[in-house]
Amino acid sequence: DAGITQSPRHKVTETGTPVTLRCHQTENHRYMYWYRQDPGHGLRLIHYSYGVKDTDKGEVSDGYSVSRSKTEDFLLTLESATSSQTSVYFCAISERSETDTQYFGPGTRLTVL
Amino acid sequence: KQEVTQIPAALSVPEGENLVLNCSFTDSAIYNLQWFRQDPGKGLTSLLLIQSSQREQTSGRLNASLDKSSGRSTLYIAASQPGDSATYLCAVEMDSSYKLIFGSGTRLLVRP
16 A cells, blocks of 8 residues: 555534644645545545645635645645534545555545534 | 546346446547546556547556547446446546546445
């Protein structure tokens, strides 16, 4: 398995509180991604990073922010969590060659009450 | 806007059967198409990646085909086994945008 860890693995929080999820990689891959997975929707891209301090929005970025101060860490922050952000969040990494795919972390299950 | 659809949403087959999972996409200007497997409570594992210039890729008992003009891909699993039980997702990447657009998956159960 690619060296990707996510923390925490499970979190329950209340509406209106800030939440930060962490993705850590040991592969030195340039690209990192945050997705959310909801029943009936597959995975949807929230934000991605193409280098330290270089990030861009994905399909469902409203209510989320990201930061990448080191190659190995990519943080996803929910500034003020809402119940609609209850989901499973996956981090992925890639090196972006023609034949390279994305490698996924184990996921974080977030419940917002 | 690219949309990716997978049919059926769920499939149950007896062990040993050959089966086909379907994926369709609305915009044929793709960079590549990828098939992933997801076990319950786990992350995704890449199975096959087909470049837009390719027609198919094979890995063991898995064969994936791509027909860009019709906006379709199929994943063929030969001689299915209970260990193949999982959710299979297809995803397309548009024009080297580094972003994957996923279908909602097919949940496969292979009965012993």
